[in-house]
Amino acid sequence: MPDIVLTTLNARYIHASIGLRSLLANLKELESKAEIIEFTTADRLQDIAEKILALQPRIIGIGVYIWNVLQVAQLTQIIKLLSPESIVVLGGPEAGHPPYRVNLDAADHIIVGEGETSFYQLCRTLSAQPGSADRIIGPVLPDIDTLRLPYDYYSEQDIQHRTLYVEASRGCPYTCEFCLSSIDKQVRYFDIDSFLNALESLWQRGARNIKFIDRTFNLNTDRVIRILDFFLAKSPPYLVHFEVVPDYFPAPIKQRLAQFPAGSLQLEVGIQTLTPSVAAAIHRRLDMVKLQENLHFLQHQTNAHLHLDLIVGLPGESLESFARNLNTLTTLTTGEIQLGVLKKLSGTTINRHDLVHSMVYSPLPPYEILANDLIDFPAMQQFKRFARFWDLLYNSGNFRGSVTLLLQDTDTYSGFAAFSSWLYQNTLSTWQISLRRMAELLFHFLVEEKQLPPAMVADSIAADMQKVQGRRLPPIIREHTTVPLRKNKQKSSSSPGKRQQKHLL
Template sequence: MSAIILTTINARYIHASLGLRWLYANLGELQPQARIQEYTLTDQITDMAEKILDATPKVVGIGVYIWNAAQVRQLVGVLKRVAPETVVVLGGPEVSHLPLRVDLNEADYIIQGEGERAFAGLCRAILAQKPPTQRIIQSEPVEVDSLAPPYALYTDEDLAHRLIYVEASRGCPFRCEFCLSSIDPRVRPFAIDRFLADMEALWQRGARTFKFVDRTFNANPGLALQILDYFLEKSTPFHVHFEVIPDHFPEAIKQRLARFPAGTLQLEVGIQTLDAQTAANISRRLDLDRIRDNLAFLERETTAHLHVDLIVGLPGESIAQFGRNLNALVSLTRGEIQIGVLKKLSGTTINRHDHAHGMVYSPDPPYEILCNNLIGFTEMQAMKRLARFWDLIYNSGNFHRTAPLLWQDGDVFAGFAAFSRWLYGQTLATWQIGLPRLCELLFTFLVQEKGMTETEVADSLAADILVIKGRVLPKVVQEHVSRVPAERRSLGESLTRRQQRHHQA
């Protein structure tokens, strides 16, 4: 039996919830009465409820995010019908700001804001049979150094099989209107000595994959340098992920980034748009010259794996302008270019553009834009399909040599958009297209629609796809793959497995 169950529904098993561990670590004397239970989107709602209620809890705290809000609504419904006496408390980004667009009225309490102190206090009151009368509890940002750290709560299984999420600071100094992080402009760093001691404790237990959730890791160069130095001192292979702003790389940080061995460093670089007027529309600072210089440095002087973001549907940005942005980024970086679709998150100020730019959004999570005054609904649907196919072809790493054949005239966006339209016409799907089938479709398009010879396309695909056994590939590709030396096939298998692990993360 546990008086308190802390739970959430993660997108995947590999994603361990840092938020639940923060809450548990700061329950104080209530810790012995609490337990963490994590689930994933593939789990059945009734199975989750059964396992939660097995402990006969008095309080169930659930973390709500954009990816699980609909499932949480169902879970709360089951819990309150089966065990109406159980107090259900919700917290997390999806319930921290008004309006609440998923009906969560069956929950007993909602904590809005950072919940470490508020949740512990609420649990004490409920267990003492003195529950508060207000349903929505507003929680102010906490003093981060007053919190008990959560990192010892990662289990040995977590360390062996899951991403280890850590944070060296909270808040973001920038005011990008589409982002929830802009709501908290005061950056609050954790005491660096204590933080690094926690990292060392994880390291000694075998942790080798660290994903920092700081919104702007390089905003505080002094803090960033100490963390980079910590990892650079390690001789054992590891992997560390930082989210960085693209126009703020002081020379000292550049020197450190250049020293990371291949395969150890991943940088998520938030671009979103390369159009100065669009950036101004959404209060995003944009120093284009510095962005180009820094991307060139990262490409030329480091071995970091880059993950660069662009957003479709920003107010005032047409499809043509988005296409120019994509073309420019492809010329600037060999890294992944993640094409996202604008979302309207409660609490952000992006809604101020709704009338002027005709912004229309889905009422359901993830609240993606449906159309605006520059991009119609049908065009937006096509762009969403393009983003998915871009992941399969470009970001997957499986077609480094063949993908550029789609845009031999130099217009990346136009070339890929043509392929995207054709591919959807052939499949009427954006999911469950296996790699052999995708290879066959790419071969067919390049030969039939682009006029290339079977041999030149097969040569390119054979160089890319060394691990496909040819069971559904065009015969000419099978023949080329079969002639690839065994040692190259082995190398290709190794590279593809590493790419699959990266994309799972």
């Protein structure tokens, strides 16, 4: 039985916690006494507690994040009720950055900041002198040059079935007030040779789905070149994900990005706002000329799948200016555009705008903004529905051709907002809308509200849906379409079989 259990509740099974593995890798002589066990937020808390306590650990370390903090708080209470002698230690972004807005009082210890050094020292102290450690362990910045890399602790199951998270650096030089990364303004780099050796080891073990969690991957040109060259020397298929700043792509980086084959590269491009005054207010750098130039390059000269972020609710950003930003982005790229809602994270400085802009946030995770001086609560609710439907239709790619029909004779935001309002009025839901039902609703809106010819609409929807094998067209689409139907898609059964069900939203 392990003395130390490291655990967390991941948002999905496919996410493998790099944080737990880094803690385990740096436990030194205590490593042999420790074990990782992971869960998801879909697991029942009593089942989680049962599995943890069955190992009879003395110390239980739990990673706390914005998506699991409510459940971790309850799990901690359950564990302490059942096993008061167990020592529960919380760490991670949501525990490590006060003020705490979820009650974590049941925990014995809370580690602030990066945990590798602090957790190891705490475990040693608890072994030698139980009860002698402080409850709140202040931040101790690990020496990145001496940290042991965690990648050997990804199992064969992880490599075959999960996204593997890696980091070549920590920290961010930018000071965006809504982001936790702005706390650590000094970028610290792992030794590039050691890092690449670890990547090679992962590759040899079969790793092909790798996501870098560096906040500003493309800042150090020499290091970026070496990492890009590592992947360019490999044979596809593989998928590597980087988070990049949009205004810094020197020629050597561009040359390499252009060489990646289709399906092998995903770039998350942090935009957040295109409004200069809003960017300046939150201390975010914004070079519109460079941004547009680089997006044009990424769109037209690379095969990268682009994921761009926009945030609604930023201080000074109206819905009208947000709409202009969205309209601009859709002219610059056909990539995925994630529409997010501002969150008030503990440890950030976004709260300095609360009084001036009447910022009102939910007291519960994920602490999303509810209203401000420019966007009232009903309008914010409407936007959240807009963002949900945008994901289902635009970002999913399921109706990429048909979505353009929504935008005929109007701009992107206005056209989609009209459909979003109509869709909610007719469904009173943003969830549990199947793909076939969405196709029917889209047909009715385009024909009845936009007065488009039924055959043209049905042809567009049928072409979109039949790009993926196994999808069944709704009767109304089959009735009006002139697109040849694939016989293997149409089944007489009134209910979709397993093959069709996996395509439902």
